[in-house]
Amino acid sequence: MVDQYLRTSDPAVYAVGDAVEFGQNQDISTGGSFLESADKQGYVAASNIAGLRQQYKGAQATSLIRVLNLAVGTVGWTEKTAKQVQLSYDKVYVRVLSHAEYYPGSIPIDIKVLFERETGLILGAQLIGVDGVDKWLAIFSMAVQQRMLAKDFAALELGYTPPFSSEPNSAHSVGCIIDDLVKKRIYQYHWEQVPDLLQKNHVFVDVRMPAEYISGHIDGAVNVPLDTLRARLNEFNKDVPLYLYCQDGHRSYLAARILMGHGFSVRYLSGGYRLYAAAALHLFSFFGCSGYQ
Structure with missing residues (x-):
């Protein structure tokens, strides 16, 4: 364990490289070999040994x-x-x-x-x-x-x-x-939350095109393409939260902004159906339920 000057518990001994450890506030790295970090540590340690006061500012584990x-x-x-x-x-x-x-x-x-x-x-x-x-x-x-x-x-x-x-x-x-x-201008949800949302019978809205919806969708989702959303606002209940999704998150983000502007409570799926579908087989086999078609 070393301090910000790369000194060990013995102030006359300095240490650098993969073997040294820092507090979490000093170094995000929790392991692995990071050559650049070792080089920087060596420079800081050498500077302090030479009497040039210098702190090591930590690494971000790149x-x-x-x-x-x-x-x-x-x-x-x-x-x-x-x-x-x-x-x-x-x-x-x-x-x-x-x-x-x-x-x-x-x-x-x-x-x-x-x-x-x-x-x-x-x-x-x-x-x-x-x-x-x-x-x-x-x-x-x-x-x-x-x-x-x-x-x-x-x-x-x-x-x-x-x-x-x-x-x-x-x-x-x-x-x-x-x-x-x-700043709470918009709200999101994540793919791992879907099983719980499905069990609670929340309303999912797929804003992709019909062909995309047919190729695969969250179980029970209603297909309302983004281009038709403004014309179909009367199909939604403002007292019921809506969970939107599209293929990668972009269209559902836009849909969420439109619906929020009309007073609806909405969240959009970060990463979209593409990410959800990639994780769905493992996720739902773990929870023991279905959730996509």
Whole structure:
């Protein structure tokens, strides 16, 4: 165990590298080999040995690996570690593109972002995709290190050109969604909550197109495509909460804003049906019930 100056219990002995441990407030890392952190620790320890007072500010456990053809990245707090120390957090699932959608070869990147529930402080992110994961990991690493709030993340000015990056508003959209949740401008629910919601007979509204609905949907959901929503407001009861979903969360977010503007109580599914369906087989076999068709 070392302090912020990388001193051990013996003030004449310093330690760096994978073997040292910090309090959670100093270092998010809970294991693994992080070469950059060891290099930084060595610099800080050497500076202090030489009489140059310097503190080690901790690491945010940034890591990037290749799994077959996929790149997987993580930075900051994971949901597991956040639960262990009882952080007050929430999460959003978003999908961005490796570069502009209209430019050939665009590939999606799936991102899970953890944030502090009360303030919107960016706590961590996990990412998976084929291309561009390293760029987004660097962006979130900076956000965690600089203790950015969602509103600050939304204001980031990032380089953009169609062949190499997604549309300029991707980071802006992520920050705005989190800021909306923190300020209670909108409400969400998550895929793991669906079994309990189904057992309580809540109303699910699928705002995708009919062909998407037919290909698979949450059990008992009503199909009301987003384009027809305003014309069908009279089909809903304002006294009954509505649980919206679409394929990836974007359309249901828009639908939620429309319905909230008309006085309805609504939540949208973060990550959409795509994420829910990917988890549904395991989830419902665990709970011993059905939940999707």
